[in-house]
Amino acid sequence: MSQSDIQKTILAQQKSEDRRKLILNTVLLVLLLLAPFAIYPVFLMKILCFALFAVAFNLLFGFTGLLSFGHAAFLATGGYTTGYLLSNYSGLTTEMGIIAGTLVATALGLGFALLAIRRQGIYFAMVTLALAQLVFFFFVQSEFTGGEDGLHGIPRGTLLGVIDLENNLNMYYFVLAVFLGCYLLVQRIISSPYGQVLKAIKQNEPRAVSLGYKVDRYKILAFVISAALAGLAGSMKSVVFELASLNDAHWHMSGEVILMTLVGGMGTLLGPVVGAMFVVNIEYQLAQGPLRDWVDPILGVIFVVTVLAFRGGIVGEVQKFVRKNMG
Amino acid sequence: MTMIFGVPMAVLSGQLLIGVINGAFYALLSLGLAVIFGLLKIINFAHGAMYMLGAMITVIMFDALGINYWVALFLAPVLVGIAGMLIEYFLLRRIAGQDHIYSLLLTFGVALIIQGVLTNIYGVSGLRYVMPDVFKGGVNLGFMFMPYYRAWVIVVALLVCFGTWYMIEKTKLGAYLRAGTEDSQLMQGFGINVPLLVSLTYGFGVMLAAFAGVLAAPIYSVTPVMGSHILIVVFAVVVIGGMGSIGGAIITGIFMGVVEGLTKTFYPPASSAVIFLVMVVVLMIRPSGLFGKEA
Numbered sequence: 001m002s003q004s005d006i007q008k009t010i011l012a013q014q015k016s017e018d019r020r021k022l023i024l025n026t027v028l029l030v031l032l033l034l035a036p037f038a039i040y041p042v043f044l045m046k047i048l049c050f051a052l053f054a055v056a057f058n059l060l061f062g063f064t065g066l067l068s069f070g071h072a073a074f075l076a077t078g079g080y081t082t083g084y085l086l087s088n089y090s091g092l093t094t095e096m097g098i099i100a101g102t103l104v105a106t107a108l109g110l111g112f113a114l115l116a117i118r119r120q121g122i123y124f125a126m127v128t129l130a131l132a133q134l135v136f137f138f139f140v141q142s143e144f145t146g147g148e149d150g151l152h153g154i155p156r157g158t159l160l161g162v163i164d165l166e167n168n169l170n171m172y173y174f175v176l177a178v179f180l181g182c183y184l185l186v187q188r189i190i191s192s193p194y195g196q197v198l199k200a201i202k203q204n205e206p207r208a209v210s211l212g213y214k215v216d217r218y219k220i221l222a223f224v225i226s227a228a229l230a231g232l233a234g235s236m237k238s239v240v241f242e243l244a245s246l247n248d249a250h251w252h253m254s255g256e257v258i259l260m261t262l263v264g265g266m267g268t269l270l271g272p273v274v275g276a277m278f279v280v281n282i283e284y285q286l287a288q289g290p291l292r293d294w295v296d297p298i299l300g301v302i303f304v305v306t307v308l309a310f311r312g313g314i315v316g317e318v319q320k321f322v323r324k325n326m327g
Numbered sequence: 328m329t330m331i332f333g334v335p336m337a338v339l340s341g342q343l344l345i346g347v348i349n350g351a352f353y354a355l356l357s358l359g360l361a362v363i364f365g366l367l368k369i370i371n372f373a374h375g376a377m378y379m380l381g382a383m384i385t386v387i388m389f390d391a392l393g394i395n396y397w398v399a400l401f402l403a404p405v406l407v408g409i410a411g412m413l414i415e416y417f418l419l420r421r422i423a424g425q426d427h428i429y430s431l432l433l434t435f436g437v438a439l440i441i442q443g444v445l446t447n448i449y450g451v452s453g454l455r456y457v458m459p460d461v462f463k464g465g466v467n468l469g470f471m472f473m474p475y476y477r478a479w480v481i482v483v484a485l486l487v488c489f490g491t492w493y494m495i496e497k498t499k500l501g502a503y504l505r506a507g508t509e510d511s512q513l514m515q516g517f518g519i520n521v522p523l524l525v526s527l528t529y530g531f532g533v534m535l536a537a538f539a540g541v542l543a544a545p546i547y548s549v550t551p552v553m554g555s556h557i558l559i560v561v562f563a564v565v566v567i568g569g570m571g572s573i574g575g576a577i578i579t580g581i582f583m584g585v586v587e588g589l590t591k592t593f594y595p596p597a598s599s600a601v602i603f604l605v606m607v608v609v610l611m612i613r614p615s616g617l618f619g620k621e622a
Contacts, residue, residue, distance in 0.1 A: 067428050115607060118614035122370045122431055123566060127610065130563040134603040141596060251559065255435060262432065296443030303436025307429050308421055 032176060041168040042240065047280050048179045049237040054260040054272030055186055056229030061258070062267035063190050064222045065202030069125045069254050070112065070132025074227040076139060076249035078105040078234030083151040083244035084144050094157040094165055098235040105231020106224060108135070113223035117216055120205075129251060136249045150245030154238055165239070175236055182229055187269055189225070198222055230257075259299060262306050265313030274314050334592055340471040342592040343585060348477055348546075350584020351484035352539050354577045356561045357568065358491055359535035361576040365508045366528045369427050372434035373414070375558030376441040377533040380407050381540025382549045383445060386454045396459040400541050407537035412530040419529070420522070438555070445551035453548035462545070480542050487538060488577045495573055504528065563606040569619025579617060 035044055053075055060066050082101030085092055116127040139145045146152070156165040165171045189195050197218050200208045209215050238244040247253065256279065264275020279299070286295045310317050356378060363371045371377075384403040388394040394402065414437060422429050458476055465474035495501035507514045507524055515521045540554075547553060561580075568579030583602050591598040609616065 067431070115610045118610050119566070122427055125428070125431060126370065126562040126566050127606070129559055130566065130603050130606055133559045133563075134600055134607075137600045137603075251555070255439070258432065258435075293447050294443065296446070297440045298443075300436045300439030300441075300443060303439060304418065304433055307433045307436065308418065311425070311429065 032180075036169055036172045041172040043280075043284070045172055045175045045240045046237075047277050048175050049233050049240060050257075050260065050280055051273040051276040052179050052182055052236070053230055053233040054257055054264065054276045055183060055269075056226045056233060057257045058261045058266055058272040059186055059189065059229070060222055060226040061261055062271070063195065063202065064198045064219060065205075066219060066223065067122075067125045067258075068112075068116075068128040068223070068226070069251070069258070070128035070130075070135075071226075071230050071257050072249055072251065072253035073112070073132040073135040074105040074109055074230035075234035075237070075253060075257075076244070076246075077108050077135065078102055078231030079238035079244040079248050080139065080145050080151065081105070081231075082235035083154040083238040086157060086239070087151060087154050090155075092157070093161045094159050094239060097157075098232065098239065101235030101238070102228055102232040105234065106228040109224045109227020109231070110220070112227065113220040117219055117223070129254065132249075132251065132254060136246070136251070139246060139249050145244070145246075148246065150243060150247075151238070152243055154242045154244065156239055156242060171240060175240065178232070178236060182232065183269075183273075186229070190269070194218070194221075256299070259303055259306075261313075262311075263302060263313055265315030265317070265319075268313070268315045268319065271313050271315040278314065332593065337471050339592055342588045344471065344473070344477060344588075346585040346588020346591075347581060348480055348584070349587060350581035351481055351488075352543060352557065352580075353561055353564050353584050354488055354580030355484055355535055355539040355542075356557065357565050357570075357576045357580050358488055358573065359532040359539075360561065360565055361570045361573060362491070362495070362504075362535070363529055363532035364570045366504060366511075366525055367419070367430070369419070369430040369434070370562075371529075371532065372431055372558070373438040373441065374434075374533065374536050374561070375554030375556075376438040377407050377411065377536040377554070378540040378543070378557065379445070379551060379554035380410070380441065381537030382456075382544040382547070382553065383449070383454070383540075383551065384537075385541045385544045386456045386549050389456065390454075396541075396545070399544075400538070403541045404534040404537040407540075408530040408534035411533035412526045415526050415529040420525075442551050442555065449551055451550050451552055453550040456544045456549055458545040476545060480546070484539070484542065487535070491535065492573050492577065560602055563602050566606050567602075567609045567616060569616025571616075572618045575616075575618025 053071070056074075057068070057071050060068055078101040080101075081104040082097040085100055086094065086097040112128060112131050115131065116124050119127055140147060156171060158164055159170070159174055163170050163174070165174065190198070197208065197213055200211075200213070201215055201218060205215060234244075234248060237248070260275035260279045261272045262275070263278055264273065265271025282298070282302075283295055286292055286298060291298065306313065312320060356374060360371060360374055363369065363374075381403045384406060385396070385399040388399055388402070389396075414434075418433060418437070419430055422433060462474075462476035462479060465472055465477075467473070493501075495504055503514070503519055503524060507519075507521060511521050511525075514524075543549075543553070564580055564583050565576070567583065568575045570576065583605065586605060587598055587601055590601040597604070613619075
């Protein structure tokens with residue numbers, strides 16, 4: 001085969017792969033649009049919120065190689081801020097509350113990033129965990145969070161003052177739109193030159209430094225974007241469930257988002273979404289059955305098995321399988 | 328009554344005593360973390376669970392078999408140490424070559440399992456452990472009342488800390504350990520059984536945690552979740568001190584306990600957060616930690 005033939009084959013392969021991707025994405029989109037007619041919308045929204053949370057986390061962990069063990073802090077900060085504002089200022093429309101929650105979480109993310117960036121590897125994980133615990137204590141002792149009880153009866157309100165979000169279908173399509181927007185944004189980020197630098201940092205940080213990249217700035221920005229999206233997920237979650245509680249701030253939640261990302265496939269775009277679906281579903285199914293008290297140990301077992309046997313996660317392993325057998 | 332900054336002397340010294348005791352626990356736990364980190368280069372997320380196991384086993388053995396405190400002080404750490412070696416052998420060893428983040432996640436999963444299973448069996452409300460008769464009562468030191476048991480905890484914790492420090496810094500076994508930290512392949516080349524050394528190290532590290540758990544049983548409420556909170560605090564202590572030196576881990580642990588005690592006396596609302604705040608300050612001023620070697 002001559003050089004140009006090889007190029008042609010590669011191009012043809014690329015084309016067929018693009019077509020496959022397009023078909024897959026269209027099918028997924030149609031499914032997402034039709035889903036609330038088959039499945040309880042609130043359950044779907046729960047999955048979407050956690051999927052966004054996991055996508056945000058994965059941008060940091062899967063693509064930049066930074067393990068944050070404190071992402072619950074951003075989820076909770078978004079949720080509490082939005083919940084407090086919407087409950088106390090009836091003039092606010094829902095999206096204003098959500099934007100405010102996201103902004104506060106973003107600012108907190110910047111604070112976390114500036115501190116945690118000073119240490120590497122597992123120290124980074126420990127610092128974020130400790131900072132998140134500090135935020136947890138703050139929420140426990142603050143008046144505005146309702147302490148142990150949390151915030152109840154957060155009004156869903158109206159979107160842009162027009163669309164009634166008390167209606168579950170309206171709410172669902174709003175959450176879906178936000179989720180898809182963020183998903184595309186993350187996709188754009190990781191395929192941009194900036195995203196390539198993040199991957200380079202993950203692979204070999206000293207090399208990225210020696211190439212002249214100001215690694216810390218890239219890491220901080222990635223952390224802040226990740227915190228912002230996690231905060232957005234928390235804000236939406238508090239509106240969907242009309243509730244913001246300490247559960248979201250607990251270290252357990254930080255562990256859960258790691259599990260979602262790991263099980264789904266870290267460093268892949270779709271992985272965290274699949275992982276969130278998987279974990280939320282398993283928790284739901286277990287809660288119905290005789291094993292309802294065994295959720296934690298079972299999650300622990302899933303953790304151990306994933307780490308030992310398939311570190312690529314569901315999406316990663318499927319990709320590997322497809323590449324081996326169909327490529 | 329003598330007052331110091333508007334606080335009665337007896338109250339202050341009482342809080343200081345509690346601070347030193349908490350500090351002794353922090354020291355024992357961060358010491359174990361540092362020992363494990365030294366050779367395995369992993370953060371043992373199951374450390375809190377091992378501490379909890381030490382306390383739970385003590386209580387359960389007493390309730391079920393009538394095994395007393397003194398036997399438990401020896402037996403519980405040994406049992407937990409064996410469990411730790413099994414975890415190392417069957418789980419951690421399989422991912423030895425991978426990124427250290429995976430071993431952190433693996434031990435996190437193990438902690439979830441242990442804590443979850445025990446929570447199901449015993450609930451979260453806490454078990455009672457009756458203090459051995461020898462330790463009932465205390466002695467009046469003039470400025471404060473010193474319960475015997477608390478004095479015992481401080482003395483024995485310090486002895487164990489010092490013993491560990493001595494073993495690692497001054498004995499031949501410690502020399503192997505330190506050499507393994509530097510270059511385990513070369514060690515293997517010299518004919519030393521490194522995998523065995525790794526197992527023993529992990530077992531010893533979690534033994535220290537379980538030992539702290541036994542000490543904690545008579546004075547803290549023994550519950551399956553007692554390990555998870557203290558572990559996060561100990562992580563902060565480790566970030567403050569840095570894991571580069573064994574002595575540093577001990578000093579930082581006790582010091583942080585005292586800081587916590589003082590905060591409880593002068594500004595109680597901040598007492599649960601103060602260690603984390605100190606961590607923030609240390610990160611800003613001296614990112615590698617007070618005794619840290621890595622940048």
